[in-house]
Amino acid sequence: MLTKEDLAKYPSIELARKYVRQLNIDITSLADEFPDVISRAYQILREVITRGVYTYLASSIDTEILAFPVARLFIDAIGDEWLRRRFAVAFSKRVGKFLQGESNDKILEIAKMPGNVSESGWDLIYEVKRVGVKYYEWKLHFKDYLSVAVHFHDITWKMCNHPVSNGYVRLTKRELARLMAEAFKERILERRVPKRFIELPEKIARTVKEIEELVKRYKKEVIREIPIKVEISGGVYPPCVQFILERAEKGENLSHVERLFLMFFMLNIGKREEEVVDLFRKMPDFNEERTRYYVRHAKNKGYTAHNCDTLKTYGICKPTHRWCSEGRVKNPLTFYYRMLYVSGKRRSESEE
Amino acid sequence: MKSNMKTVLLLKSLFEAYYRENDIPTPPHFSKREFGFMLWDKEGMIRHKTFYSRTEFLTFLRKKVPKNAYRSAAYYLDPEAQNMEGKGWVGADLIFDIDADHLTTPCKEIHDRWICMKCGTTGIGKKPARCLNCKSTVINEVSWICDQCLNFAKDEVFKLLDFLFDDFGISEKEVKVVYSGHRGYHVHVDNEAVKELSSDERREIVDYISGTGIKVENLGLIEVSAGGRKFIIGPDLTSEGWGKRLVKSIIKVFSSPDLDKVLIETGIPKRKIDILLVNREKVVTALSSVPSRWDILQGIGISIWKNIASAAIKKTAAQIDEPVTVDIHRLIRLEHSLHGSTGFRVTPISVTDLERFDPFKDAIIFKGEKEVIFKEYCPEFRIGDEVFGPYQKGQKVELPLSAVVFTLAKAVAELL
Numbered sequence: 222m223l224t225k226e227d228l229a230k231y232p233s234i235e236l237a238r239k240y241v242r243q244l245n246i247d248i249t250s251l252a253d254e255f256p257d258v259i260s261r262a263y264q265i266l267r268e269v270i271t272r273g274v275y276t277y278l279a280s281s282i283d284t285e286i287l288a289f290p291v292a293r294l295f296i297d298a299i300g301d302e303w304l305r306r307r308f309a310v311a312f313s314k315r316v317g318k319f320l321q322g323e324s325n326d327k328i329l330e331i332a333k334m335p336g337n338v339s340e341s342g343w344d345l346i347y348e349v350k351r352v353g354v355k356y357y358e359w360k361l362h363f364k365d366y367l368s369v370a371v372h373f374h375d376i377t378w379k380m381c382n383h384p385v386s387n388g389y390v391r392l393t394k395r396e397l398a399r400l401m402a403e404a405f406k407e408r409i410l411e412r413r414v415p416k417r418f419i420e421l422p423e424k425i426a427r428t429v430k431e432i433e434e435l436v437k438r439y440k441k442e443v444i445r446e447i448p449i450k451v452e453i454s455g456g457v458y459p460p461c462v463q464f465i466l467e468r469a470e471k472g473e474n475l476s477h478v479e480r481l482f483l484m485f486f487m488l489n490i491g492k493r494e495e496e497v498v499d500l501f502r503k504m505p506d507f508n509e510e511r512t513r514y515y516v517r518h519a520k521n522k523g524y525t526a527h528n529c530d531t532l533k534t535y536g537i538c539k540p541t542h543r544w545c546s547e548g549r550v551k552n553p554l555t556f557y558y559r560m561l562y563v564s565g566k567r568r569s570e571s572e573e
Numbered sequence: 574m575k576s577n578m579k580t581v582l583l584l585k586s587l588f589e590a591y592y593r594e595n596d597i598p599t600p601p602h603f604s605k606r607e608f609g610f611m612l613w614d615k616e617g618m619i620r621h622k623t624f625y626s627r628t629e630f631l632t633f634l635r636k637k638v639p640k641n642a643y644r645s646a647a648y649y650l651d652p653e654a655q656n657m658e659g660k661g662w663v664g665a666d667l668i669f670d671i672d673a674d675h676l677t678t679p680c681k682e683i684h685d686r687w688i689c690m691k692c693g694t695t696g697i698g699k700k701p702a703r704c705l706n707c708k709s710t711v712i713n714e715v716s717w718i719c720d721q722c723l724n725f726a727k728d729e730v731f732k733l734l735d736f737l738f739d740d741f742g743i744s745e746k747e748v749k750v751v752y753s754g755h756r757g758y759h760v761h762v763d764n765e766a767v768k769e770l771s772s773d774e775r776r777e778i779v780d781y782i783s784g785t786g787i788k789v790e791n792l793g794l795i796e797v798s799a800g801g802r803k804f805i806i807g808p809d810l811t812s813e814g815w816g817k818r819l820v821k822s823i824i825k826v827f828s829s830p831d832l833d834k835v836l837i838e839t840g841i842p843k844r845k846i847d848i849l850l851v852n853r854e855k856v857v858t859a860l861s862s863v864p865s866r867w868d869i870l871q872g873i874g875i876s877i878w879k880n881i882a883s884a885a886i887k888k889t890a891a892q893i894d895e896p897v898t899v900d901i902h903r904l905i906r907l908e909h910s911l912h913g914s915t916g917f918r919v920t921p922i923s924v925t926d927l928e929r930f931d932p933f934k935d936a937i938i939f940k941g942e943k944e945v946i947f948k949e950y951c952p953e954f955r956i957g958d959e960v961f962g963p964y965q966k967g968q969k970v971e972l973p974l975s976a977v978v979f980t981l982a983k984a985v986a987e988l989l
């Protein structure tokens with residue numbers, strides 16, 4: 222059985238939505254009757270914006286449950302995609318942590334109930350199986366597994382790297398928590414109310430304005446809204462790098478290996494620390510300090526970008542260019558330097 | 574190679590008789606499907622066609638007598654809409670395509686031909702990068718089919734079915750195998766769980782079945798240290814999915830007379846291969862036991878096992894063509910229609926009948942005889958129990974109607 226505390230920990234689930242709905246709160250009276258909720262929603266968003274973290278206040282369960290839909294209402298009213306993504310990622314990280322500590326019964330209840338991780342709920346079964354050193358506790362129907370796992374770019378999430386039998390994919394507890402957390406995130410990103418349908422009473426509109434200002438300021442100071450300069454190199458990047466850059470520009474979450482690869486590659490071709498850090502600013506979980514630390518560390522150690530073979534095993538290789546598909550380069554750096562040479566030559570020829 | 578008028582007329586009249594005399598069944602949920610047709614006298618395809626009733630469907634086939642007929646794997650709210658946005662995609666069967674053309678078979682070197690479009694030089698086997706005579710790169714390939722390549726394709730179908738049944742838990746009655754009427758087979762899965770899968774999700778299933786992206790460490794094949802010693806541990810026959818498939822495939826490879834050939838191809842050093850060859854039975858026993866023992870041979874470390882594993886994975890993966898599965902708007906051949914390049918029937922086969930199915934017999938429908946003249950070299954082929962050819966350019970021969978249709982449709986012969 223889910224408790225009220227569970228609704229506060231997982232305020233996006235169907236039961237929490239029902240709970241809020243039956244309170245029958247009118248948006249116009251929200252600010253007067255529940256000032257705590259408004260200020261908690263503001264606090265949540267401030268922390269999401271500045272630190273990328275969705276905190277949990279165990280002391281006030283009702284406020285915590287209510288603050289979630291209010292925070293989402295604010296996001297819809299602002300209509301900023303970066304904020305929406307950052308909120309969803311921060312929330313999903315919190316959910317993942319909570320889920321890892323939950324009992325099996327609770328996990329089953331949350332996953333199977335319609336409307337929580339998917340419209341119809343997941344086909345999930347608790348069953349222990351040991352394979353070598355790995356201890357699998359769960360099996361999930363492949364259609365549910367795929368609906369989330371295709372969003373991960375890390376090769377360990379490919380279905381072929383999991384035991385699959387009779388329609389079910391085996392998962393460790395940790396893996397299941399990660400999948401469910403991702404599903405929570407996707408659900409948040411899917412559901413949105415267009416800005417033009419939202420009318421807010423004066424008091425709330427003021428709070429929303431403040432958050433909007435915060436977003437603007439953060440973007441200006443931290444993200445610096447620098448468009449990632451993909452075009453400066455005029456197509457000299459190998460397709461794998463190009464692909465990652467395009468996703469970074471869109472603010473999509475890159476996998477750990479993708480981040481390292483991009484970092485090493487850019488440092489190898491002589492980009493400055495600052496320039497490399499800039500590439501990651503749009504990451505939904507961007508943290509300047511941590512990123513700077515990684516970049517500096519990689520620079521000091523002098524790591525070389527991964528070989529094509531290694532990238533292939535991670536599913537990062539995108540052999541859309543002839544040089545790649547014909548195996549004419551063994552490392553993306555070779556591609557870059559060769560292309561730089563060829564395009565330089567072409568340019569000087571056309572100038573003649 | 575254009576066919577002459579007389580040829581087209583004969584083919585069309587034979588197709589017409591077929592559609593008139595047979596009540597072609599409608600595919601499941603036919604009113605939500607898009608249909609496509611190619612006609613004898615027009616270039617291009619008629620798309621976005623829909624039928625509201627079975628009668629309308631049959632009348633269309635009998636009146637238009639299509640050269641090729643297709644239907645969508647998808648169901649739509651409005652299949653008639655001219656663009657994909659307007660159609661309202663509701664779901665699609667999961668379709669797999671196995672095409673003999675994309676499999677490496679020895680018969681290709683015998684029956685496939687190429688023609689240089691610039692100087693007309695021809696040759697046998699796969700087309701060269703450049704014409705051997707004039708060095709032109711514009712070369713047409715003329716592919717043929719025979720028992721060997723279609724049997725290779727059938728073997729891949731069996732591999733695919735094994736994945737669908739064992740790993741994906743799909744039941745036999747949810748699967749339909751269809752001989753395409755030419756070079757291969759389609760496998761249709763009609764099951765609630767797969768209906769709404771996105772393109773990306775379908776691609777992931779293709780990757781699973783073709784073994785793309787496997788890291789053997791994730792299947793449990795790793796080196797661990799304990800008590801200052803290193804051990805190799807790995808999956809066994811009680812494992813699931815690719816772990817079990819890997820063990821089964823290695824056992825099969827080590828039990829096969831081609832073991833030496835397989836090992837040489839992996840690039841493992843000669844002296845290691847010698848160890849493995851001498852101990853082949855020991856390997857089979859060790860991997861067949863539960864838990865399996867991977868650590869039995871002195872000098873065979875984890876990297877050698879990884880080499881063997883990737884060869885074993887290739888052997889047991891099914892070679893399916895990704896684009897057909899991933900494209901959720903794709904038109905596929907209509908079951909029971911006739912294939913315009915062979916005159917063979919697009920034939921659904923139940924899983925139990927697949928082993929016995931003979932495309933050169935069971936997909937043949939025409940009876941009677943007719944004389945044709947060959948306008949191209951025609952390799953040997955079989956219809957039913959009779960083998961025909963090879964025929965030389967200019968040769969006149971009287972052939973049974975099915976063979977006539979086949980050679981006319983393949984455009985190597987024409988009517989006198």
Ligand SMILES: [Zn+2]
Binds near residue numbers: 689691692704705709
């Ligand atoms: Zn030529």
Ligand SMILES: [Zn+2]
Binds near residue numbers: 678718719720723
């Ligand atoms: Zn053949």
